[in-house]
Amino acid sequence: xxxxxxxxxxxxxxxxxxxxxxxxxxxxxxxxxxxxxxxxxxxxxxxxxxxxxxxxxxxxxxxxxxxxxxxxxxxxxxxxxxxxxxxxxxxxxxxxxxxxxxxxxxxxxxxxxxxxxxxxxxxxxxxxxxxxxxxxxxxxxxx
Numbered sequence: 001x002x003x004x005x006x007x008x009x010x011x012x013x014x015x016x017x018x019x020x021x022x023x024x025x026x027x028x029x030x031x032x033x034x035x036x037x038x039x040x041x042x043x044x045x046x047x048x049x050x051x052x053x054x055x056x057x058x059x060x061x062x063x064x065x066x067x068x069x070x071x072x073x074x075x076x077x078x079x080x081x082x083x084x085x086x087x088x089x090x091x092x093x094x095x096x097x098x099x100x101x102x103x104x105x106x107x108x109x110x111x112x113x114x115x116x117x118x119x120x121x122x123x124x125x126x127x128x129x130x131x132x133x134x135x136x137x138x139x140x141x142x143x
Contacts, residue, residue: 060098
């Protein structure tokens with residue numbers, strides 16, 4: 001009986017020590033996972049981003065009859081400036097290049113993790129109807 005208790009005690013202490021030695025996740029990483037993450041946002045809200053895009057987006061001279069959405073993935077740095085911009089969904093090369101140019105001009109509120117500012121990603125969408133930028137679901141008409 002004495003050997004049974006000794007064996008049980010040894011196994012319990014070994015398992016506790018093994019758990020201690022194999023717990024290699026630092027406490028700082030565990031705390032980062034628990035902190036709230038807030039994605040980057042445009043400073044003037046969703047209506048402001050639409051107004052900015054409409055103001056700065058130059059329509060290409062050659063108009064192609066295409067419909068779709070251009071989606072640009074942007075990496076926003078700690079200061080709120082766009083560091084990188086990449087096309088996720090393409091329509092035409094000319095429209096894609098213009099969308100990237102407009103995205104690089106934007107400034108955002110940076111992403112936060114807890115109270116600390118961090119890099120973050122935000123996707124910006126450009127709706128295209130009949131080869132023109134259009135936030136309305138109506139067809140665009142040249143006069």
